[in-house]
Amino acid sequence: MDHQRPYLCPGCQGNRSRFELIFHFVQEVQKDPATGQVLYAADELLPLSRGDRPAMDVRCCVCQFTGHEGLFIKAARRNAPPALQRPS
Numbered sequence: 722m723d724h725q726r727p728y729l730c731p732g733c734q735g736n737r738s739r740f741e742l743i744f745h746f747v748q749e750v751q752k753d754p755a756t757g758q759v760l761y762a763a764d765e766l767l768p769l770s771r772g773d774r775p776a777m778d779v780r781c782c783v784c785q786f787t788g789h790e791g792l793f794i795k796a797a798r799r800n801a802p803p804a805l806q807r808p809s
């Protein structure tokens with residue numbers, strides 16, 4: 722899974738450990754065009770996919786930067802941590 726890879730926030734360039742994963746789900750609805758009333762709503766929420774993968778965004782808990790997961794993985798790859806220290 723991609724979210725097992727290291728992240729680095731491309732916004733603040735400092736956060737590597739505190740993130741929120743944002744998933745997108747789709748619910749099909751049918752509305753009355755005049756009143757806006759929902760006439761039908763699907764029981765199931767389907768994960769929205771981006772190509773063949775579920776669409777997932779990541780938010781940095783430090784600076785609130787939000788973007789596609791790939792941006793965080795790329796930033797981490799470009800900019801390796803100075804030392805492999807485990808946060809205590």
Ligand SMILES: [Zn+2]
Nearest residue numbers: 730733781784
């Ligand atoms: Zn950040």
